[in-house]
Each structure stands twice: as structure tokens, then as C-alpha cells.
Amino acid sequence: MTSDPLRDSLRQLPGRPGVYRLLDRDGTVLYVGKAKDLKRRVASYFRRSLNRRMQVMMAQVADLEFTVTGTEGEALLLESNLIKSLRPRFNVLLRDDKSYPYLYMSTQDPFPRLAFYRGSRKGPGRFFGPYPSASAVRETLQLLQKLFPVRQCEDGFFRNRSRPCLQYQIKRCSGPCVGLVEPADYADDVARTAKFLEGRTSEVIDELVAAMERASTELAFERAATLRDQIQTLRRIQQHQAVSGEGGDLDIIAGAQQGGTHCVVVFFVRSGRNLGSKTFFPQAPPDTDEAALLAGFIAQFYHDKPVPPEILTSALPDEAALLAEALSQRVGRRVRIQARVRAERARWLALARSNAEVALKSRLGSQAGYGRRLDALRLALRLGERPQRLECFDVSHTGGEQTVAACVVFDGEGPRKSDYRRFNIDGVAPGDDYDAMRQALRRRYTRVSRGEAPLPDVLLIDGGRGQLSAVSEVLQELGIGGLMLVGVSKGADRRPGQERLWLFGREAPVILAPDSPAMHLIQQIRDEAHRFAITGHRQRRGKARTGSALEGIRGVGPKRRQRLLRQFGGLHGLARAGIDDIAQVNGISRDLARQIYEACRQDSGVSGS
Structure with a gap:
């Protein structure tokens, strides 16, 4: 028997299209549905046998609300909107609140740029997409850089150049910022890029074939070879990506x-x-x-x-x-x-x-817990989607010597150790962690910009705002954008759980609860980067200590060093040996033995006699 409020609501239902909402005693919406005939549709819940899900729901229904629409199609659209806003427990709920990424071409500029874009598409320029993820956009950008060297740098970076950047050096840009390409040639690359993104690959191939034949006729064989490589790449893409025929969506x-x-x-x-x-x-x-x-x-x-x-x-x-x-x-x-x-x-x-x-x-499977931490991180950083690749950098040294920077990689399943990298840092002032970080980032992401590794969704740095600024400078120099940059600094008394997250472009840090799954994931990645960096530093320091005492001595080359270390069981044993003992080694004179003796004693911190 239905309750009085529900019976009264049933009597008021019209026989017209609309949307109905079933509510419990507290007024919480349990279910949203649409109907061609509201009266008939809602009445069916009380007249026919229901599956178990509907039986459980109807046992909790105490009232209903409805909205009349002009057509059944309008009811369907309203139902969708209400489900997304009310999130009733008995409806199918899609957790998809993100804005999908696009490729953006600034066609209004004299030298248009191609870039990652997410947001409103009402401004000038052209938008291509949507793409299913940020990584798909970046893969396409890397591919297009190899095919057609259209700039991808920010306008501010482009306008203030006096010499070409690294992208020109690695042949990923034609250098329009300093006039190294004719406007007509650049316009051709832009037009071919647009045609490729529109799916007109065959048309682009035909244009390149004609240009290759002209270059061959003019004996411009280097130009012809470049065009040939572009044609071959486009044909491979065409073979692998064609699904529904040319132009199909x-x-x-x-x-x-x-x-x-x-x-x-x-x-x-x-x-x-x-x-x-x-x-x-x-x-x-x-x-x-x-x-x-x-x-x-x-x-x-x-x-x-x-x-x-x-x-x-x-x-x-x-x-x-x-x-x-x-x-x-x-x-x-x-x-x-x-x-x-x-x-x-x-x-x-x-x-x-x-x-x-x-x-x-x-x-x-077993990755459910890790996935929950990734989702928590997505919410904490306000990302549009769950991050699929995270990289973290750390720098390790002792008193500024034998500096090593490390990069660790986590993907959707956890640590991806095959992608870990270490960088021996040289040519920077001792203890200058900012410059060390710049060198490591430049070496790492130069390779990434060449397509040798994918870009991460989130880039974590062990440090605060100063480190983030250094990282941002390098990424801008390389023309890399669309990354979430996060600095992880220790709290007031450097205890775990008190870390502060510095997001690039924000003044105040983000502070997560110590028991937050997102914080646990950040700590795991940061600690792994620290472990990997300090292990590399210790290995480099050990090698340096083994060879440094002998490497500066004239007349002691690699073979003699190896012979001495083998004879005395390493550098420690050599430092304890006397001049006469060293002179007995084959190929070592007494004068050379004295130099070795003094160098080893000095290196071990013992004054000579």
C-alpha cells in the first residue's frame, strides 16, 4: 500500500512526456527516469513484477516529483542533466567531469603555433579533437614535430628570441622566431599539418610526392630525401590508423x-x-x-x-x-x-x-589500492583525469661533490623501473641544486622532445618554489607544455606527513592530511626518487675515491692504475704501502713510487713524512 504523499503525487501525474524523480523519506533522490507518458510509466512500478534492484528501490520510495517536457527527446536530455547533478544511487552514474584535451593551432598568427589545449573553444584559431587523454595529444604533437616543424613554443618565448632554441637544433622547429624559414614555406607546413589533422593524409602525400619530384629535378637531393622520409612516415600512419575510410568520424x-x-x-x-x-x-x-x-x-x-x-x-x-x-x-x-x-x-x-x-x-586485480591513491591524487591536484605517468626528480651530493640527479617513473600500475634514469652532473657550482636540476631536466626532456620517451602527466620535484621556477625555465626553453608541475617540500620539522605541495603558478602551498592516500602516493614516489638518487651518488663517489688519487699523476695510465690496485688489493691497501713496496711493482720507478705514495697519503688524509 502506498503512502498518502506518494498516492497524491501519483494522482497528479499527467499523461505527457517528462522526467520523474523517486525520493525516500528524507527527500533524497533515489532514481531519475524519463517517460513518454508519465502517468503510465510511474504507475507501472506498482502494477507489475520488478527485478530485485527495482524491488529494493521501491521499498524505500516515499514520494515523487516530476517535470513535464515538450517531447520524449527533451525528457531524455533533462534526465541526463539531472542524473549528473543529483547522482541518484539507483541510476547508472558516469564519473567523467573532465574537459577533454584538444590540439590548438593559432591560425590568426603570422607564424601559427601548435599546442596542447584544454578549455573553451570559442576563441580564435582552430581546434582538433577531442583526444581521449593528454598523452594522446602529446604523442600527436611529437609526431607532427618530426613531420612538419611548426613551432610549439609560447608566444612570449617566441617574440623574445635572438637566436634559435634547442628545438631548431634537433630539427623539431624551422626557426621562424629568428627568420630562418621563408613565410611561404612555413605556411605550407601549417597547411599540411591542418590537412593531416583533418584526416586528408592522402592529399598531403600527393603534395609531398610532387614536391619531392621537383626537388629531384632541381638536383636538391637533400631536400628530396627529407620529403621522401616524410612520405614514408605518412604512409605508415595511414596504414595503421585508417578505420572507417577517409574522413570518417x-x-x-x-x-x-x-x-x-x-x-x-x-x-x-x-x-x-x-x-x-x-x-x-x-x-x-x-x-x-x-x-x-x-x-x-x-x-x-x-x-x-x-x-x-x-x-x-x-x-x-x-x-x-x-x-x-x-x-x-x-x-x-x-x-x-x-x-x-x-x-x-x-x-x-x-x-x-x-x-x-x-x-x-x-x-x-591487485592494483585496486594503487588506483585509489591515483584517484585521490587527481582530486588533490584538481586534474581532469587520473594521471597515467608520473615522474619525480631528486638531486644527491656530498658537500657539492659527485652530484647525481635521478628520475623515477610511475605509471598506472606502479613503479616503471625500466624507465628510471640517472644523470651525473658536471659543470655546475658545488651545491647549486637549481643548476643541477636544470641540467638533469634539460638532458631528460631533450630526449623526450625527440620522441624517445613519453611526457608525464605530473612532474614532481623534491623542493619548493625555487626548484619549480628552474624546472619551468627548462620546459619553456624546450617548448614543452601541458604538464602539472608539483614541488614537494618538507614541513617545519621535516617529519613525514607534514610535506607541503607547491603547484606552479600558485602562491600558497597545498597541505594534505597525513593519512591522505594522495599524500601516501607522493611520499612513495618522492622516497623512491631519493633512494635512486642517493644510490647513484654513492656509486659515483665510490668510483671517484677509488681512482682520484692516481688519476692526476703523470706517468700512471689506466693499465698501471689497474696493476697497482690489483697488487695491493685496492686504494686502501696502496695507501698503507711504503715507497719501496710500490717501487717493486713492474713499470714503477722509485721517483714515480714516491709520487704515488704522497698522493695516496694526501688523499687518505694522512700527512707524509
């Missing part, structure tokens, strides 16, 4: 579920190019089937994102025709949702489903 969405956990994978295809995939783990009641899962996901996913003309799904979503109609109304053109496809599209759909199943198994 579509999203491929597949779901998987196990043990009450749900996973959805989306492949993004723009202009016939696969831009990569993104994995989601929406909240939904355990017995939600795949059709309901995909229906709820799609309605929320495209709430604030571009909608392609076609959406391929691993199962046909509930009320797919209505969903397609609502999306069509939103974008002002036809949108199709299909689940039954053949040939190449069927293979890509199978791949998406396979990705969803693998991601789900990984989610349910």
Missing part, C-alpha cells in the same frame, strides 16, 4: 561487467584516424545489464562533448532510437547508433570489447 563503445563492477571503453575515430581509447568505470547497480549500462553511459557521456555522426556499440542500448534522436536534436544533424556491423567495423568493435574485458580484470 565515429566512436566505438563497448561494455563489460563482472562481480558488480562495470567497465566501458570508448575508441575515438576522427577523420578516419584512431586517436586512441579511454576507459571508464561507471557506477551502476550490480544487476544492470549491458543494454541499460550503455544507454545510461551514452546519455551522460555526450552531455558536454562533441557527438560524431556514428556510434558503434557492443550491445544495442535500451531505447537506442530515442537516444539517437535526442543526440541528433542536440547537434542539429543525424546521429546513428549501431550494434550490428560487419568487416572492419566488427573487428574494431571486438577489439573495444576485448579492451573492456582486460581493463575490468585489471581493475579487479
Whole structure:
């Protein structure tokens, strides 16, 4: 028997399209639904047999609210908005509050730049995307730097150059800042970059083939060879990334579920190019089937994102025709949702489903705790998405000598030790940690800018605002942007748990609770960087102490050093030997033995007789 408030609300329901909200006794919204006929739809909850999920929900329902709309499509859009804002526990909930990244081209500039971009797309210039992640944008930027050397530096950096930067030296930019490229040639590179991003790869290849033939005719063989390499790279890209034919835009969405956990994978295809995939783990009641899962996901996913003309799904979503109609109304053109496809599209759909199943198994595996720490870090740093790659730098030395900088890497599964790197620092003033950090960053990210390693989402530095400024200078010099820079400094009495986080561009530090999962992850990464740096420093210091006493002596080369150390069991034994003992070694005269004796005694801190 229904309660009086609920009975009164049921009587007031009209037979028109709209959205209804089921509430508990405290007024909390339990479920949001849409209907072509509100009266008939809500009444069905009290007239027919329900599945277990609906039975549990209806046992808690004490009241309802409704909103009448003009059409069923409008009801679907309103339902999506309310689910995102109210987050009812019995609906499928998509946790996806981020703004997707784009590639931005400043076409309004005389020498346009190409850059990572996230935010409103209402300003001047062109935007290409969206891309599924920041790493996908950076990979595309690195690829385009090799193909067409269009500048990627900030305008302030570009305007104040008097000589070309490192990007020109490594052939990733044509040097427009100092007039090293003709405006017409630069414009050609910009136009080809735009065509490539639009999916017009074949047209770009045809242009390059014609230019290569002209260069060969003019005997400009070096230019012809460069064009040939560009053509070969473009052909390889074309072979690997073509999905739906030239110019096709579509999203491929597949779901998987196990043990009450749900996973959805989306492949993004723009202009016939696969831009990569993104994995989601929406909240939904355990017995939600795949059709309901995909229906709820799609309605929320495209709430604030571009909608392609076609959406391929691993199962046909509930009320797919209505969903397609609502999306069509939103974008002002036809949108199709299909689940039954053949040939190449069927293979890509199978791949998406396979990705969803693998991601789900990984989610349910031993990395769940680590994933929660990554999510906590995303929230703490206000990142749009969970960071997939984090790098941390630390510098170690003793009194400014034998300085070593270390870089450790963590990805979505934990430490990635194969990507760890150490840098022996030379040519800086003893104890100048800022300059040491600059040298390490420059060496590391010069290689990254060449495409030898991916860029991280978060760059952690053991230090405060001064260290962050040094890091920012290097990254700007290299034309690298889009990174979250975080300095980790110790607290007042240098105790663990009191660290302060300095975010580049902010005056005040971020202070996390000592028991915060995000703080635990930062401490883990920072401590690993410190361990790796100090281990490298100790190794370098040990080698220096072994060889330094002998290396400055004229007449003692590598072979004689090796012979002496082997004869006396190392430098410590050699320092305890007398002149006569040293002179007995083959190839060592008495005068040379005296020099060795004095050098070893001086190095060990013992005055000679």
C-alpha cells in the first residue's frame, strides 16, 4: 500500500512526456527516469513484477516529483542533466567531469603555433579533437614535430628570441622566431599539418610526392630525401590508423561487467584516424545489464562533448532510437547508433570489447589500492583525469661533490623501473641544486622532445618554489607544455606527513592530511626518487675515491692504475704501502713510487713524512 504523499503525487501525474524523480523519506533522490507518458510509466512500478534492484528501490520510495517536457527527446536530455547533478544511487552514474584535451593551432598568427589545449573553444584559431587523454595529444604533437616543424613554443618565448632554441637544433622547429624559414614555406607546413589533422593524409602525400619530384629535378637531393622520409612516415600512419575510410568520424563503445563492477571503453575515430581509447568505470547497480549500462553511459557521456555522426556499440542500448534522436536534436544533424556491423567495423568493435574485458580484470586485480591513491591524487591536484605517468626528480651530493640527479617513473600500475634514469652532473657550482636540476631536466626532456620517451602527466620535484621556477625555465626553453608541475617540500620539522605541495603558478602551498592516500602516493614516489638518487651518488663517489688519487699523476695510465690496485688489493691497501713496496711493482720507478705514495697519503688524509 502506498503512502498518502506518494498516492497524491501519483494522482497528479499527467499523461505527457517528462522526467520523474523517486525520493525516500528524507527527500533524497533515489532514481531519475524519463517517460513518454508519465502517468503510465510511474504507475507501472506498482502494477507489475520488478527485478530485485527495482524491488529494493521501491521499498524505500516515499514520494515523487516530476517535470513535464515538450517531447520524449527533451525528457531524455533533462534526465541526463539531472542524473549528473543529483547522482541518484539507483541510476547508472558516469564519473567523467573532465574537459577533454584538444590540439590548438593559432591560425590568426603570422607564424601559427601548435599546442596542447584544454578549455573553451570559442576563441580564435582552430581546434582538433577531442583526444581521449593528454598523452594522446602529446604523442600527436611529437609526431607532427618530426613531420612538419611548426613551432610549439609560447608566444612570449617566441617574440623574445635572438637566436634559435634547442628545438631548431634537433630539427623539431624551422626557426621562424629568428627568420630562418621563408613565410611561404612555413605556411605550407601549417597547411599540411591542418590537412593531416583533418584526416586528408592522402592529399598531403600527393603534395609531398610532387614536391619531392621537383626537388629531384632541381638536383636538391637533400631536400628530396627529407620529403621522401616524410612520405614514408605518412604512409605508415595511414596504414595503421585508417578505420572507417577517409574522413570518417565515429566512436566505438563497448561494455563489460563482472562481480558488480562495470567497465566501458570508448575508441575515438576522427577523420578516419584512431586517436586512441579511454576507459571508464561507471557506477551502476550490480544487476544492470549491458543494454541499460550503455544507454545510461551514452546519455551522460555526450552531455558536454562533441557527438560524431556514428556510434558503434557492443550491445544495442535500451531505447537506442530515442537516444539517437535526442543526440541528433542536440547537434542539429543525424546521429546513428549501431550494434550490428560487419568487416572492419566488427573487428574494431571486438577489439573495444576485448579492451573492456582486460581493463575490468585489471581493475579487479591487485592494483585496486594503487588506483585509489591515483584517484585521490587527481582530486588533490584538481586534474581532469587520473594521471597515467608520473615522474619525480631528486638531486644527491656530498658537500657539492659527485652530484647525481635521478628520475623515477610511475605509471598506472606502479613503479616503471625500466624507465628510471640517472644523470651525473658536471659543470655546475658545488651545491647549486637549481643548476643541477636544470641540467638533469634539460638532458631528460631533450630526449623526450625527440620522441624517445613519453611526457608525464605530473612532474614532481623534491623542493619548493625555487626548484619549480628552474624546472619551468627548462620546459619553456624546450617548448614543452601541458604538464602539472608539483614541488614537494618538507614541513617545519621535516617529519613525514607534514610535506607541503607547491603547484606552479600558485602562491600558497597545498597541505594534505597525513593519512591522505594522495599524500601516501607522493611520499612513495618522492622516497623512491631519493633512494635512486642517493644510490647513484654513492656509486659515483665510490668510483671517484677509488681512482682520484692516481688519476692526476703523470706517468700512471689506466693499465698501471689497474696493476697497482690489483697488487695491493685496492686504494686502501696502496695507501698503507711504503715507497719501496710500490717501487717493486713492474713499470714503477722509485721517483714515480714516491709520487704515488704522497698522493695516496694526501688523499687518505694522512700527512707524509
